[in-house]
Amino acid sequence: MNGNNFQDDIEEIKKTLLEADVISLFFPYFGKTVLFDIRSNETDGPAVILTDMVRSPRERIRSMEKLRPGFDDPEKMVLIPWVRYLETLIDSGIWNLVVNKLEETSYVDPQTSTDEILVKLRNLEYIELANAIKGRSYKTLWSRHEQK
Secondary structure (H helix, E strand, C coil): CCCCCCCCCHHHHHHHHHHCCEEEEEECCCCEEEEEECCCCCCCCCEEEEEECCCCHHHHHHHHHHHCCCCCCCCCEEEEECCCCHHHHHHCCHHHHHHHHHHCCCCCCHHHHHHHHHHHHHHHHHHHHHHHHHCCCCCCCCCCCCCC
C-alpha cells in the first residue's frame, strides 16, 4: 500500500464525486469494490454494494446490469482506485462525502450500511497487511544473502 501520501488533488476527486451517479471505489490490494449508486426508479432506491473488483470500466458496466437490473447505464460513473490505507480514505473526507451524498437521497440509513462495509474493508485490509508481513501470497524480490 502506498501509505497516506497523496499525489492526487483531493479537492478535484471530491468535486468529481459530487457530480457522479455511480461511484466505483475499488481496492486493488484485496480485490474488492464499493459501489455507491444514487440512482433510483419506481421499484429500487439508491444502493451501496460491496462486490468483487473487475478488470475494466466496460466490465463494471456489464456487472452493473446484473447488480442493478432495471437501470440504464449510468450517465456519469467515476472509478477510483484506492491504493492507500483505508484510514486515509476517511481522514481525507472522501468517505464522509459519499455517505453524505447518500443521505441526500432516499437511501434508508446510509450510516449503518456504510459502517458495516467499512468494518468489512478494515478486516480485508488487516488480512492483506498480515499476509504481506508473513509473506503469504507475496514473493521476495531480493534478499540479503546469509553470511557464512
